[in-house]
Amino acid sequence: MSSQKEVPVLKQSVLAPSQLAQSAVLQGNSFLSKQFNGLSELAQELQGIEFEDCCFQDCHFSESVFRKCKFIDCRFVRCNLSLVKVPQCQFSGVEFEECKLVGIDWTRAAWSRLSFAAPFSFKQCILNDCSFLGLSLDEIIIEECKAHDVDFREGSFNQANFTYTDFSHSLFGRTQLLEADFSEATNYDIDIFNNKIKGAKFSRDEAIRLLNCVDIELMD
Numbered sequence: 135m136s137s138q139k140e141v142p143v144l145k146q147s148v149l150a151p152s153q154l155a156q157s158a159v160l161q162g163n164s165f166l167s168k169q170f171n172g173l174s175e176l177a178q179e180l181q182g183i184e185f186e187d188c189c190f191q192d193c194h195f196s197e198s199v200f201r202k203c204k205f206i207d208c209r210f211v212r213c214n215l216s217l218v219k220v221p222q223c224q225f226s227g228v229e230f231e232e233c234k235l236v237g238i239d240w241t242r243a244a245w246s247r248l249s250f251a252a253p254f255s256f257k258q259c260i261l262n263d264c265s266f267l268g269l270s271l272d273e274i275i276i277e278e279c280k281a282h283d284v285d286f287r288e289g290s291f292n293q294a295n296f297t298y299t300d301f302s303h304s305l306f307g308r309t310q311l312l313e314a315d316f317s318e319a320t321n322y323d324i325d326i327f328n329n330k331i332k333g334a335k336f337s338r339d340e341a342i343r344l345l346n347c348v349d350i351e352l353m354d
Contacts, residue, residue, distance in 0.1 A: 154178070155178065155180050155183070163183050164186070165186070165188050168188045170188065171192060172191070173190065173194065174194045175193070176194055176196050177198060178195075178199075180200050180201070180203060181202055183203045183204075184203065185204065186204075186208070187207045188208045189208070189211070190209070191211045191212060192211070193213045195213065196214050197216070197217045198219075200218065200220050200221075200223050201219075201222060204223070204226075205224070206227065207227040210228070210229070212233065213230075213234070214233070214234045216235065217238070218238055219238075219242065220238065220239075223242075224243065224244050228254040228255075229254065229257070230256045230259050231257050231259070233260075235260065235261050236260060236261070236263055238261075239264070240264060241266070245269060255274065256275060256276045256277070257275065257277045258278045259279045260279070261276065263282070266284065266286050268288045269290070273295075274291055275295040277296070278299065279299045280299070281304055282300065283302075286305060287305050289309055289310070290310040291310065291314055292311065292313060292314065293314060293315075294314040296314060296316050296319050297315055297316070298319060299319045301319060301322040303321075304322065306323070307325070307328055309329045311329055311331045313332075314331070315335045316335060316337070317335050317336070319340065321343075324343070324344060
């Protein structure tokens with residue numbers, strides 16, 4: 135029998151805990167154009183790793199910590215990232231599709247003071263209990279998502295795409311929403327006197343919610 139140990143392949147359907155971090159060391163803490171399928175990295179810590187043009191499918195990172203990592207032009211599909219922490223992480227052109235991203239404090243990431251296009255987009259995702267407090271994320275896409283109890287206060291989301299998203303109990307206060315598209319979005323509570331909504335789009339039937347802050351009585 136050979137005494138050589140079999141080296142695990144990075145693209146295995148399931149990796150052992152911390153194996154991604156170990157593989158990153160072998161890769162010089164940088165992955166380029168890699169496909170990750172079915173990773174299971176629960177409650178792990180990954181630090182200083184750069185992912186560029188990578189795709190993650192059906193991966194599980196719940197309660198993990200990504201510390202000072204970079205995600206450039208990456209795509210996450212059907213991944214669970216609930217309660218993930220992202221201290222000092224950088225995001226550029228990252229797409230999330232059909233992902234679960236519950237309870238993430240996006241304010242902990244490293245954001246440039248310069249204004250660029252939105253660093254990521256969310257489509258058909260669950261974003262409940264997330265915080266975007268005070269962030270400038272103009273042109274962000276949150277489309278066909280469940281965004282319950284999300285904090286958008288004091289942020290800038292001009293020209294955002296919020297179509298078909300459910301905003302139940304989410305917070306808007308001193309929020310810039312100029313030319314944002316809320317077409318077919320539901321359950322938002324936006325004070326028209328406390329938020330900037332000039333040029334924003336709302337579906338006619340749902341836009342009646344904008345009058346909740348006005349002391350008037352509507353008659354049939």
